[in-house]
Amino acid sequence: MPPSTTRDLNELRLRSRQQYLEKRETEQLALLKAQVDEEQEELRANPNLSEKERAEFARNRTTLRLAQERLNISDHLDGYNLPGADSVEDKTAVLNKRHRDDKYVSEFQQFEIEQTRAAQGWTGKSSEQVREDDYELVFDSQAFDWNSDALRRIDPEKQQLEQRLNAAEQKAKSIEDVRKSLPVYQYRDQLLAAIEEHPVIVLIGETGSGKTTQISQFCLEAGLNRGKKIMVTQPRRVAAMSVAARVAEERGEQLGRTVGYRVRFDEKISTSASNPTMLEYVTDGLALQLILSSPSLDEYGILLVDEAHERAINSDILLAIAKDLVKHRPDFKVIVSSATVNAQAFSSYMHDCPIFSVPGRSFKIESFFSSQPEANYLSAAASVIFQIHISQELPGDILVFLTGEEEIVSLAETITETAKKLGGKVPEMIVRPLYASLPASEQQKVFEPTPTKARKVILATNIAETSLTIDGCKYVVDSGYSKENFYEPKTGMESLVVTPISRASAQQRAGRAGRVGPGKCFRLYTRWSFYNELEAEPVPEIQRANVTATVLKLSSLGIRDLLHFDWFSPPSTSAIIKALEDLYSLGALNELGVLTTIGRKMADIPVSPELARVILAADEFGCVEEVLTIVAMLQESGSLWLRPRDKKMYASAAHRRFVSTEGGDFLTLLNVFNAWTESEFDLNWCAENYLQPKVLNRVRDVRDQLVKLCDRVEVPLSSNPSDHVKIRKSFCRGFFAKAARLSRGGDSYRTIHGSNSVFLHPSSVLTEVRPKICVYYELVLTSKEYMRNCFPVDDPQWLLEAAPHAYKKEDLEKLGWDKKMGKTKG
DNA sequence: GAGCACTGC
Numbered sequence: 001m002p003p004s005t006t007r008d009l010n011e012l013r014l015r016s017r018q019q020y021l022e023k024r025e026t027e028q029l030a031l032l033k034a035q036v037d038e039e040q041e042e043l044r045a046n047p048n049l050s051e052k053e054r055a056e057f058a059r060n061r062t063t064l065r066l067a068q069e070r071l072n073i074s075d076h077l078d079g080y081n082l083p084g085a086d087s088v089e090d091k092t093a094v095l096n097k098r099h100r101d102d103k104y105v106s107e108f109q110q111f112e113i114e115q116t117r118a119a120q121g122w123t124g125k126s127s128e129q130v131r132e133d134d135y136e137l138v139f140d141s142q143a144f145d146w147n148s149d150a151l152r153r154i155d156p157e158k159q160q161l162e163q164r165l166n167a168a169e170q171k172a173k174s175i176e177d178v179r180k181s182l183p184v185y186q187y188r189d190q191l192l193a194a195i196e197e198h199p200v201i202v203l204i205g206e207t208g209s210g211k212t213t214q215i216s217q218f219c220l221e222a223g224l225n226r227g228k229k230i231m232v233t234q235p236r237r238v239a240a241m242s243v244a245a246r247v248a249e250e251r252g253e254q255l256g257r258t259v260g261y262r263v264r265f266d267e268k269i270s271t272s273a274s275n276p277t278m279l280e281y282v283t284d285g286l287a288l289q290l291i292l293s294s295p296s297l298d299e300y301g302i303l304l305v306d307e308a309h310e311r312a313i314n315s316d317i318l319l320a321i322a323k324d325l326v327k328h329r330p331d332f333k334v335i336v337s338s339a340t341v342n343a344q345a346f347s348s349y350m351h352d353c354p355i356f357s358v359p360g361r362s363f364k365i366e367s368f369f370s371s372q373p374e375a376n377y378l379s380a381a382a383s384v385i386f387q388i389h390i391s392q393e394l395p396g397d398i399l400v401f402l403t404g405e406e407e408i409v410s411l412a413e414t415i416t417e418t419a420k421k422l423g424g425k426v427p428e429m430i431v432r433p434l435y436a437s438l439p440a441s442e443q444q445k446v447f448e449p450t451p452t453k454a455r456k457v458i459l460a461t462n463i464a465e466t467s468l469t470i471d472g473c474k475y476v477v478d479s480g481y482s483k484e485n486f487y488e489p490k491t492g493m494e495s496l497v498v499t500p501i502s503r504a505s506a507q508q509r510a511g512r513a514g515r516v517g518p519g520k521c522f523r524l525y526t527r528w529s530f531y532n533e534l535e536a537e538p539v540p541e542i543q544r545a546n547v548t549a550t551v552l553k554l555s556s557l558g559i560r561d562l563l564h565f566d567w568f569s570p571p572s573t574s575a576i577i578k579a580l581e582d583l584y585s586l587g588a589l590n591e592l593g594v595l596t597t598i599g600r601k602m603a604d605i606p607v608s609p610e611l612a613r614v615i616l617a618a619d620e621f622g623c624v625e626e627v628l629t630i631v632a633m634l635q636e637s638g639s640l641w642l643r644p645r646d647k648k649m650y651a652s653a654a655h656r657r658f659v660s661t662e663g664g665d666f667l668t669l670l671n672v673f674n675a676w677t678e679s680e681f682d683l684n685w686c687a688e689n690y691l692q693p694k695v696l697n698r699v700r701d702v703r704d705q706l707v708k709l710c711d712r713v714e715v716p717l718s719s720n721p722s723d724h725v726k727i728r729k730s731f732c733r734g735f736f737a738k739a740a741r742l743s744r745g746g747d748s749y750r751t752i753h754g755s756n757s758v759f760l761h762p763s764s765v766l767t768e769v770r771p772k773i774c775v776y777y778e779l780v781l782t783s784k785e786y787m788r789n790c791f792p793v794d795d796p797q798w799l800l801e802a803a804p805h806a807y808k809k810e811d812l813e814k815l816g817w818d819k820k821m822g823k824t825k826g
Numbered sequence: 827g828a829g830c831a832c833t834g835c
Contacts, residue, residue, distance in 0.1 A: 236832065264834050285834040293835065314833070404830060437829065461830055483830035496830065541832090549834095606834040638829070702834090709835085762827035782829070 036060050175250050182210030184358045192222050199326040200334040200353040202346045206360025211337055212306055213247050219302055220279055228301030233284040235307050237263040244281040265701045284314035302333045309338040311540035316568045349568050363514035369527040377479045377524040382415050384522050388475050396474035397456040401509050403483045403498050408433045408459045428454035435461045437639045440694055465508055476513040480525040487546045489578035491756055495781035502538045540569045547571045548609050551579040555595045556603035585806050586613045601713040610734035617733035621726040625719040632702040633669035634777055642690040651690035659765045663724045664791030668765050728791050732802035735775045742772050761786040
């Protein structure tokens with residue numbers, strides 16, 4: 001739990017109350033009004049009220065006021081404080097004025113002056129201190145007119161020549177021009193000299209600087225790689241593939257010759273001796289796996305870690321390894337590429353290497369803040385959306401950042417209704433939700449072009465922050481929150497908490513308004529909160545996530561003292577110790593903390609250490625095929641089940657066909673996969689059964705890969721589809737520590753280790769059966785502590801057999817196990 | 827009674 005628990009809880013309490021209001025407005029409003037009246041009475045009558053109570057009462061009053069105003073939303077009574085606007089009438093006037101204002105239009109040209117200034121600034125920042133100016137500058141000074149003639153550097157002679165060239169050559173030429181027009185091009189020679197001189201450099205450049213596509217090409221063209229390959233890592237598959245394609249095109253080559261990519265399940269590279277791929281775009285996860293088998297990366301001369309500012313575990317670990325590698329390989333070059341202004345931390349970590357700054361080329365984005373804190377950002381968002389819709393010219397879509405599916409669906413309903421009420425008085429509004437668990441076909445609708453007389457409003461989670469880019473958004477509305485995953489090593493519980501975003505994320509979100517032209521960002525929080533309450537950067541993933549797999553990977557590289565490992569941002573000591581303990585009890589490390597044969601094999605299998613251990617154990621039980629399917633399904637099961645709101649009953653009925661109460665969710669997943677296989681991977685079958693074909697296809701890919709890997713870790717395939725007990729016993733070998741027993745009341749469970757109170761997830765097939773003991777795949781804290789994906793343990797002896805070192809006989813006897821009770825099932 | 831986002835030879 002983050003330290004600010006009490007504040008968060010208050011926050012959550014307040015907000016959950018407000019969401020409730022959204023749903024049953026009238027009824028709840030009456031109740032709240034009664035409560036507030038009562039509290040006001042109490043406030044008058046009782047002088048001894050505590051500060052806390054007074055604050056609580058005040059909050060309720062505010063809630064009531066906002067809720068009442070919310071009802072009048074079509075009158076646009078509350079909402080944004082725009083500069084120079086005190087009343088509603090003023091606001092509308094200001095909003096209308098803004099896009100007619102001469103000054104506003106001229107800002108378009110104003111960039112050029114500023115750009116000239118920015119282009120001369122080839123500076124390394126030396127201060128970590130946050131100054132307001134830094135943030136204002138991110139957009140203001142580097143804003144750029146994409147179509148500016150100044151940038152194109154049109155040479156009349158060259159232009160004439162171009163006209164005589166044929167179509168293909170013209171294309172090649174224009175690509176060359178575009179390359180030369182990129183801000184990074186002006187620094188080509190200086191950059192190359194610096195890379196030549198220093199083993200490591202940090203490169204900062206905002207969106208549109210061309211760093212991702214150009215730097216690696218510069219190195220290749222200049223021969224800095226000295227005959228070795230260049231590896232560029234990307235955090236996402238699509239990025240690795242599309243950037244590689246783009247670079248190949250710029251070079252007028254086919255993808256997979258000199259330039260190629262490697263991602264899981266797919267690669268386009270040439271290994272021919274005469275013309276091998278020299279420039280490889282690779283996902284950072286795959287890069288790590290490559291290092292496991294070739295720790296000194298001998299084939300590579302240059303490693304470019306892109307998007308390092310995102311601070312994903314994989315890129316953090318890559319930096320740690322690269323940092324060490326340059327000490328042993330004088331011919332090895334590392335370039336750390338980041339979008340943040342705050343590059344000093346990267347430089348200090350990477351042997352105080354020099355920092356390069358390349359100006360970006362995004363459009364001007366104006367940011368507005370709330371004048372006072374919004375008690376309910378959903379109603380504030382609705383209000384702002386309509387203010388924009390009514391006052392701002394078309395075209396210009398709106399992108400709204402919210403925290404999750406539930407919020408998105410409820411706001412979509414609210415604004416669709418309000419738009420209907422407004423009818424013909426305003427232009428048509430097309431509302432599109434966007435979140436990861438939304439079926440692909442629905443997600444695709446976000447990209448449909450907006451009709452000329454309409455406005456698209458996209459309600460998105462932070463999927464739209466980095467993963468998906470939607471062009472045509474001129475306005476961003478930022479709630480200031482997102483859901484973040486925190487892992488608590490002591491209990492092994494993950495929690496998905498609504499957390500305030502960081503300033504860096506806020507800038508990233510705002511930037512989404514300036515992809516095709518100047519834009520505006522409306523922040524549903526105050527300027528003061530932005531500078532004083534938001535953290536500068538998000539907490540690095542490695543400090544939020546389960547690090548067991550990472551510790552295993554590092555151990556497999558021969559790194560022994562992980563507590564004193566040179567982490568970029570160290571995980572907590574307790575997190576590292578817990579990971580080491582878990583790896584020891586899984587048999588991956590011995591008493592001295594040294595990798596065992598089993599551990600070596602586990603590191604080679606790209607699944608969590610527990611699942612890897614299960615695969616190895618399945619060999620002894622003779623059910624490898626079944627276990628591989630379940631392992632692949634468990635990893636992907638999150639978005640497997642489709643439950644459209646209007647067809648919930650049908651979906652549930654369809655899903656019930658696969659249920660195995662004896663084998664729990666694990667065997668249910670096996671049934672789904674086998675049935676899909678029998679249907680010959682039929683799309684219609686997926687639709688009929690309300691399952692995501694995208695997920696099942698991925699499961700098949702993962703499973704196929706695991707089958708191949710089994711050969712390498714010397715696990716022969718075996719199958720025993722009818723013996724569910726053996727399958728479950730295999731899983732006990734990896735998940736013995738994740739067991740819970742039914743409480744006396746029969747309502748909740750208690751974990752056997754730690755005795756924490758936990759509940760079966762409502763989606764579990766075991767909710768009706770409630771076995772005495774069950775093993776769970778994961779523990780998540782959402783509205784309750786839920787065990788997600790469970791299977792029953794018929795006899796506690798299974799746990800003792802699976803981990804004699806982790807359980808004592810007495811412990812299990814203490815469970816009060818009664819053989820007779822154990823046999824009563826379902 | 828209910829799920830942010832990525833990734834893996």
